Amino acid sequence: MILGVDFDNTIACYDGLFHALALERGLIPADLPTDKTAVRDFLRDAGKEDDWTELQGLGYGPDITRARPFDGVTDTMRWLRDRGVETHVVSHKTKTPYRGEPHDLHAAARRFLDHHGLSPTVVPAERVHLELTKDAKLQRIAALGCTHFIDDLPEFLGEPAFPDGVTRWLFDPANRYRDETRFDRFASWSQIAEALRGTLTT
Template sequence: MRIGIDFDNTIACYDGVFHAAALERGLIPADLGRDKNSVRDHLNGSGRKDDFTELQGYVYGARMDLVSPYPGFAEFVAASRKAGHDLFIVSHKTKHPILGPQHDMHAAARGFLTDRALMGPGEAQIAPERVFFELTKEEKVARAKALACEVFIDDLPEILGMSGFPVGMHKVLFDPENQFADKAAQYDRRASWAEIAADFARARV
């Protein structure tokens, strides 16, 4: 089975990262909520929208060392490879930040995958040539179609709802924060990589 996987907020977990990076740069009070939305709302609400935009580039380009894979993702990769599935990472992000230093965010994401032994030539890794970072959502969907993905896993229902994916593709909504209970009828909604691993360990090619 050919399985496509999103990257940001699907593989890479940013819990607490924006808070830590914003504190590091002196942008927020220490007692602010640790989630990304609290940081964004604080900066946007105080007229510092550009600071948040630059913060995103800083995190995605320079501080991926603060980021961890979601629990269970490495085990999912190992189990899926053992079951004979073909895994692809297909995500979208601009290559350089809109504001601030021009970090290569594609290279930073690949470095994250390599440093955590998720990408490489091993039997329990995803091959580098099967990792794609596209510049737009439309190009992401087109890539999934070109790869003939039979399954796609993403944290955003608006991505899974886009036209252009392969006909009949199985769509899995990764929802660890239980934000999209109302989407359960449209997509297979899963709260953890352990759940997803169990699904596909049984679905051998």
């Protein structure tokens, strides 16, 4: 097995982070739901699109270490390392935000992985691939020879250019894609760990 894992919303969980950043700046009422979409919609409706842009730059940039790894990610990665399974992080990420302050989003992602004990401790730095485009991400998955890939977006896993022969697993912690039948769907990293154990022992 050569495993590839997406980064944003597959390893890094941003639940609560944008709410906290907005609340600290007095931009939202405390009782607003904590998910990112609720914060975005509230700020847009209030004509505060620029504030939303700035918050995103912070959340994926300097404040990224306040996001957390999904429960079970770190343990699973460590277990894979101990089993000698080659595991890569493969992400599509612009170098700086589309708009606003030019924070270095690649450096931030690596800082997140370091801060939470994922890389270089568990996954060597050279197995963290931050690609500038979706096509480069697809090419990377092919070049690495991934046998399995885990991502939170069905539209990415369903890309016509997705390399042949890769088992694609959909990470869907919010149970958003109930009707998705093309890929095995996992609600948690403990479910993924279970499937990995099954795959590695057969």
